[in-house]
Amino acid sequence: MKEIINNIQEKFKISxxxxxxxxxxxxxxxxxxxxxxxxxLKDIEKFTNFILLTAVDWIEKGQFQLTYMLNHPSxxxxxxxxxxxxxxxxxxxxxHHLWEHVATxxxxxxxxxxxxxxxxxxxxxxxxxxxxDNIPPMRRDFDTKKYSEETYFPRPGRSTNxxxxxxxxKLYPNE
Amino acid sequence: xxxxxxxxGLFIIINYGLLQAGVLRRITARVGKRIGVPxxxxxxxxxxxxxxxxxxxxxxxxxxxxxxxxxxGVGIFLFMPLIFGNEIFSNYSMAGxxxxxxxxxxxxxxxxxxxxxxxxxxxxxxxxxxxxxxxTTVEVPFTLAVISIAIQYQTLSITEIVAAxxxxxxxxxxxxxxxxxxxxxxxxxxxxxxAPFNVVNAPQENPLGPPTEFHGTFLGMLQxxxxxxxxxxxxxxxxxxxxxxxxxxxxxIKAFLIYFYPVFVGAVxxxxxxxxxxxxxxxxxxxxxxxxxxxx
Amino acid sequence: xAEEKNYKIIQPDNSEENKFLKPENxxxxxxxxxGNTFIVDPLNDYFCDAxxxxxxxxxxKVVEKFLNWARSQSIWVLGFGTxxxxxxxxxxxTPRFDAYRFGVQQRPTxxxxxxxxxxxxxxxxxxxxxxxxxEQMQSPKFVMALGxxxxxxxxYWDSYNTINRLDHYMPVDVYVAGCMPRPEALxxxxxxxKKRIREGKGEGANQYAENFDWYKANQKKIIKDWNMPDYNx
Numbered sequence: 249m250k251e252i253i254n255n256i257q258e259k260f261k262i263s264x265x266x267x268x269x270x271x272x273x274x275x276x277x278x279x280x281x282x283x284x285x286x287x288x289l290k291d292i293e294k295f296t297n298f299i300l301l302t303a304v305d306w307i308e309k310g311q312f313q314l315t316y317m318l319n320h321p322s323x324x325x326x327x328x329x330x331x332x333x334x335x336x337x338x339x340x341x342x343x344h345h346l347w348e349h350v351a352t353x354x355x356x357x358x359x360x361x362x363x364x365x366x367x368x369x370x371x372x373x374x375x376x377x378x379x380x381d382n383i384p385p386m387r388r389d390f391d392t393k394k395y396s397e398e399t400y401f402p403r404p405g406r407s408t409n410x411x412x413x414x415x416x417x418k419l420y421p422n423e
Numbered sequence: 424x425x426x427x428x429x430x431x432g433l434f435i436i437i438n439y440g441l442l443q444a445g446v447l448r449r450i451t452a453r454v455g456k457r458i459g460v461p462x463x464x465x466x467x468x469x470x471x472x473x474x475x476x477x478x479x480x481x482x483x484x485x486x487x488x489x490x491x492x493x494x495x496g497v498g499i500f501l502f503m504p505l506i507f508g509n510e511i512f513s514n515y516s517m518a519g520x521x522x523x524x525x526x527x528x529x530x531x532x533x534x535x536x537x538x539x540x541x542x543x544x545x546x547x548x549x550x551x552x553x554x555x556x557x558x559t560t561v562e563v564p565f566t567l568a569v570i571s572i573a574i575q576y577q578t579l580s581i582t583e584i585v586a587a588x589x590x591x592x593x594x595x596x597x598x599x600x601x602x603x604x605x606x607x608x609x610x611x612x613x614x615x616x617x618a619p620f621n622v623v624n625a626p627q628e629n630p631l632g633p634p635t636e637f638h639g640t641f642l643g644m645l646q647x648x649x650x651x652x653x654x655x656x657x658x659x660x661x662x663x664x665x666x667x668x669x670x671x672x673x674x675x676i677k678a679f680l681i682y683f684y685p686v687f688v689g690a691v692x693x694x695x696x697x698x699x700x701x702x703x704x705x706x707x708x709x710x711x712x713x714x715x716x717x718x719x
Numbered sequence: 720x721a722e723e724k725n726y727k728i729i730q731p732d733n734s735e736e737n738k739f740l741k742p743e744n745x746x747x748x749x750x751x752x753x754g755n756t757f758i759v760d761p762l763n764d765y766f767c768d769a770x771x772x773x774x775x776x777x778x779x780k781v782v783e784k785f786l787n788w789a790r791s792q793s794i795w796v797l798g799f800g801t802x803x804x805x806x807x808x809x810x811x812x813t814p815r816f817d818a819y820r821f822g823v824q825q826r827p828t829x830x831x832x833x834x835x836x837x838x839x840x841x842x843x844x845x846x847x848x849x850x851x852x853x854e855q856m857q858s859p860k861f862v863m864a865l866g867x868x869x870x871x872x873x874x875y876w877d878s879y880n881t882i883n884r885l886d887h888y889m890p891v892d893v894y895v896a897g898c899m900p901r902p903e904a905l906x907x908x909x910x911x912x913k914k915r916i917r918e919g920k921g922e923g924a925n926q927y928a929e930n931f932d933w934y935k936a937n938q939k940k941i942i943k944d945w946n947m948p949d950y951n952x
Binding site for chain 3: 457
């Protein structure tokens with residue numbers, strides 16, 4: 249694994265390397281190098297199994313963080329490629345030409361976060377939400393509780409407890 | 424006066440068929456270590472289906488499909504002698520013969536095909552296509568067996584075939600023409616459409632097949648027909664191969680045993696795909712049927 | 720050689736109603752072989768969308784009582800599994816619970832079923848299918864809802880995509896509480912449902928037909944991508 253990371257560092261500008269486990273690393277790159285690096289990992293280093301593509305909303309920084317998780321089937325290695333993209337008018341290069349099922353992940357991200365992947369097949373079709381006309385629901389500025397209360401007729405009389413407080417009161421009533 | 428006796432016979436047959444269906448469901452439940460439905464469950468299902476309040480039709484043929492199916496079942500009943508030597512329960516057997524009954528067995532299926540086609544559900548069309556192709560291959564060994572016994576007894580009249588078998592078990596077609604009996608009993612498995620030949624309305628793989636769209640009274644008619652058809656086919660085989668019946672007791676026992684045999688096979692064997700079942704009918708049962716004609 | 724089209728698609732106006740209308744459901748102007756032109760509206764012409772009518776019970780008390788008894792003894796369940804509860808329905812048919820004893824049988828098509836079991840949370844996408852299946856069932860029909868998700872949203876009460884109260888979208892006969900209820904609880908629910916039917920309270924289909932506009936407004940409020948006729952049976 250170390251060897252592979254060194255190879256990558258020689259060829260690409262890596263800003264950060266995180267060792268999660270002995271066989272699992274995360275590396276951060278610039279947005280423009282990402283697809284190039286993923287292609288390199290697939291074709292040269294043989295990380296041929298694409299696991300997932302996911303996004304994290306860093307609303308404070310005004311950025312989305314994308315993670316491409318790849319797997320090396322025979323050596324049992326995992327590598328995650330992280331990159332930051334702008335939150336306003338978020339777009340990212342599509343990777344559907346490398347693995348077909350990336351298109352599905354990109355379709356989901358388009359729906360849930362509003363990240364556009366131009367050229368990805370069927371990216372504009374609804375994935376889980378049919379007829380959604382609000383801001384994408386997984387963005388952190390979307391208030392899901394408020395939306396639910398306004399839309400789905402909450403049944404009155406519901407009470408909730410904070411689990412920590414509730415158990416403290418129940419188990420140690422005298423303290 | 425004849426019509427009253429015929430209606431009486433039909434009443435007895437329907438009640439017997441409903442009770443038998445309930446008992447057989449209970450038996451198969453016991454095989455699966457369950458308690459199973461009450462024995463009167465088929466009656467309740469029938470009453471409930473006839474009492475469904477809202478109905479609609481997809482068109483004329485959708486309406487006529489169950490009618491055709493029911494007329495197929497009732498047609499078999501009309502031309503079948505139930506009790507040998509009994510004027511009351513011989514129905515109209517003097518007017519029709521074996522060929523007519525085989526025709527009635529197929530017309531129900533054809534009517535169902537028209538009705539299911541107009542229903543428009545893709546599953547019903549898949550189901551009826553399978554049903555027609557399977558039934559066509561089922562008819563091959565059965566027809567060969569019928570030709571064999573027609574040659575053997577030199578007649579197509581069921582009453583005369585029954586008459587020729589009287590006088591003890593050694594006179595039954597089962598003993599005098601075992602090859603034809605074998606071919607016909609194997610095709611009987613396909614006629615009754617229990618496993619392994621129930622891919623036509625396979626409830627898991629192809630929800631319900633032809634009757635998918637039928638509801639309420641339509642379904643009630645199909646259920647009624649299912650009851651009549653099952654019992655009448657068992658009685659047909661009893662008349663052709665197992666010596667007929669001289670009173671109701673013998674008829675009930677023999678019909679129950681013959682009906683029980685496909686249910687028993689179905690409780691043991693898994694389901695064939697449609698191509699497998701067609702091939703199966705065209706190999707062993709057809710070979711037996713041809714041998715039955717050669718060695719008559 | 721490209722096939723010549725004999726119709727012209729009419730673009731819908733940009734109203735709120737047509738926002739999610741699919742192109743295959745646009746109205747179109749068709750030219751018949753004899754030269755006449757007429758307008759085809761796929762949503763109304765290919766489906767029958769007449770409103771449901773309430774069906775009065777039999778006027779003879781004794782007959783109605785007997786029929787209700789028969790209905791309660793022969794409950795055909797639509798095998799429509801939503802959420803996590805469908806895994807609790809399958810054991811019902813096994814030797815351990817054996818719901819057949821009570822006349823409960825599964826049926827694979829909505830046309831022939833009487834009871835629809837909503838087995839857990841419903842996302843908006845599933846709700847559309849559930850309503851469609853419910854409307855295809857024949858009167859009298861009953862609905863049984865499992866789990867706290869159908870009662871008040873359960874653990875998904877603040878989710879952006881799952882409904883909170885099922886009874887705003889279809890009339891519910893019996894709720895079975897729990898998360899998820901065990902098959903024993905389901906059997907108890909069946910007993911409760913039977914009692915209701917025998918008392919003549921299982922009139923959910925009529926309730927749906929009488930309050931049709933209210934139910935439809937609630938359904939359309941959240942299912943914006945409607946794309947089907949208002950009532951399809």
